[in-house]
Amino acid sequence: MPVLWLFLIVLALAAIGFIAGRMRVTSAGGKRPHSLPNYYGWNVAMKVMVPAYLALVVWLLAQPFLVNSQVVGMLGDRAVPEGSTIGLVMSDVRRVADGLDATVAQGLMTSEEANSIRTEFTDVRDRLGEAGVALGSNVSSEVLSAAQTYRTLNATGNFWMSTVVILLAVGGLAWGITQSHGSFRARNSVETGVRIILLSAAMLAILTTIGIVLSLVGNTWHFFQIYPASKFFGSFTWSPSFGGGSELGIWPLLWGTLYISIIALIVAVPIGLFAAVYLSEYAGPRMRAWAKPLLEVLAGIPTIVYGLFALLTVGPLLLSVFGRDGLGWMQAGTAVMTAGLVMGIMLIPFVSSLSDDIINSVPQSLRDGSYGLGATQSETIKQVILPAALPGIVGAVLLAASRAIGETMIVVFGAGAAARLSLNPFDAMTTVTAKIVSQLTGDADFASPEALVAFALGMTLFIITLGLNVFALYIVRKYREQYE
Template identity: 80%
Template sequence: MPVTWLVFIVLALALAGFVAGRVRIDSAAGAGRPHSLPNYYGWNIAIKVMVPAFLVLICWLIVQPFVVNGAVTARLGDNAVPDGSTIGLVMSDVRRVAEGLDAAVSQGLMGADQASDLRTEFTNVRDRLAEAGVALGSNVTPQVLGAAQTWRALNANGMLLMSVAVTALALAGLVWGYVQTTPDFRARNTVENALRIMLLAAASLAILTTIGIVFSLIGNTIKFFSLYPASEFFGSFTWSPSFGGGSELGIWPLLWGTLYISVIALTVAVPIGLFAAVYLSEYAGPRMRAWAKPMLEVLAGIPTIVYGLFALLTVGPLLLSVFGRDGLGWMQAGTAVMTAGLVMGIMLIPFVSSLSDDIINAVPQSLRDGSYGLGATKSETIKQVILPAALPGIVGAILLAASRAIGETMIVVLGAGAAARLSLNPFDAMTTVTAKIVSQLTGDADFASPEALVAFALGMTLFVMTLGLNVFALYIVRKYREQYE
């Protein structure tokens, strides 16, 4: 049964339980005054139908692929892995053949029994898959076909068992809640406790997600360092991956490009954003502020891919015309550190300006009035009173913008180039950690090789960097922030 149908069945049972609960408690009103309102009895049944059923559904959908993958991998064994390949690549072929079998069955080119029968001739299946538009390479063997058929059978059985389990739980919840629906049952307390638990689970989801990401990075990073020495990763100044072997995976050229582009971006964003914040909070009138601030914040809503195209098609050629061979001769191509840094700085302007504007507006008006009362001008008040009072928050905003710059990908991919080098020339093409994470995980990468696992080590390094910046920003804000009445 498709998952969508299963969801609709559970929702229909929950709706039926809600109506049945209200009707039952209304008909039982003569036996005594109910403890709760009728809606609470209906929601009690609906919650008992939906929550256990959906929990099992979600867990089943998460666990089943791992179980099926493990069973098929064990069935294949090492003998099914040809020389020069890995079990991961063989499993990719298995999944591709399984999808081809599904397509052939859906198009009526072969029966479902024929697609699942392990005794089906390999040449016959090859012909049927070719008619369905699935071409099998020379590396697809009868063992791979058998594994694909096993994959389909296990998935089909798993989906059937899941449908039965989820439906049975929903019906059990419906019966349980209906039996509980009596005037003495404290339905309101039960529903409120259930909602409290669901809200707690929702609040914990972000924390659990972060913990899962961290453990995933740590596990794969440890696996990478078991294959590639950590001393060479952190001690080498050369980045030269090669899936044929002999790779040099030094992180320093990538870190240098990341920090260089981020510094240029902050050099652009911080002055412009800070000056814009000062103007909007201290000089602009209500009418000017009403349209200028939303217009400035529109920059934050532009997708980063659009900024990347802007860097590639507009800023790069513009810089090349000035600093290229026809100009000063410093720039060889439109993709360079300066190109990505300028565009990224434009992207970061609303981050700095909005946060700084809110922080400046939070400075009490009494400080301004006191400064004016002592004879200070508006500019003197801004320089000597407002900005010093708002400085910790502004520093925190700048550090948060720096974290955003370090994690940017698309602008770097399209605007900075792909060369991993250590250079002081801002008009040279360079790359960053995020860009190389994308390139190392793109294509048919063997995830058991250091060249693919290095992406997790790069991600872990980037995670530690951004986490450190965020913690430092929070420390600065909390330590030096003055509390005003």
């Protein structure tokens, strides 16, 4: 049964349970029930949905691993051609299994015929071709047999998944309806269930972060087993070569990342901070009501749009001023300055919105005391409000810096792809994030150091941004504790 149908069936049972639980309490006579009728309905609906959807999610996550492990064990080393890997063989297995499903779906083969396939597959290849499925002549009998096993295991798993999920939903429906009587504390049950769901959501976010870190650590460790860490952190040359002889020094990429981020902050911090001071101290309610939302629209623009803006507008504009026809400093539209300026525009709402909230949280008593001593509004802002809000503003700048360090699309379109150590802001450079994308795209062997270096770059960038975020949150928390 398709997952969507299964989801809708459980949802329909939950709706039926909600109505049934509510009606059972409202139609029963006698004393007043402990909770409102809606609590009884939600109690039944939660007992239907939570176990069923939890089983569905766990099954969908676990089944691919179990099926793949069984198929890989069945294939063994004999089915892996020289120069290939088990991952590529499994890709062929999945492709052939999808082809078998396509032929069954289009009526070119019955399910019984597909189940009987083992080694004689010439006719099968012809039928797959008729179905529009790409199946090359180099598919071995082992791969075809493994594809049929893969298909059978998935079909069996899907059948039992549907059965278990529906049984859990029906069991939860019956359990919830039997609890729908006046003495049952439905409100307490529902609130406890909601608390558990919220806790599970928080734990899921934490576990996801741990999983990301572990995946980075594992692949980074594998990379350093192939490529020495001393060369990675000690070389000033970035020259990957998928044929061998690569020099994978990180420093040109880190320099490009920091250089572009510094230019972006030079643009974003003054403009964002001045905008925040104006909105919080000078603008009236009507001006603030439309100016702040318009300023924050910049944060909602996709970064790919900023990248195209850098490539098509800012780059040619800078080239016309600083290029060969102008000052002669710039050779092409893609440069550090192009990416830095556009990234700075993107960061303005981050700085202005956070700084505005921090400035507004400064107690009014500080302003009143300054005005009472005869200070003007500008003197109060410079000598009282900004010093009091400085820790929070520093935290906002650090958060914007971490956002700038992790940006990719603006760099790809605006800064170029050259990994170099240069002080000229009109040279083309690249960043760590851009190289992560380039190293993981294409047909390179995933086990090669040229591909695994992306994880080492990602781990380095993760540590840098994590440090900035932790430092920023520490400063902001310290500031809030001081004035709350």
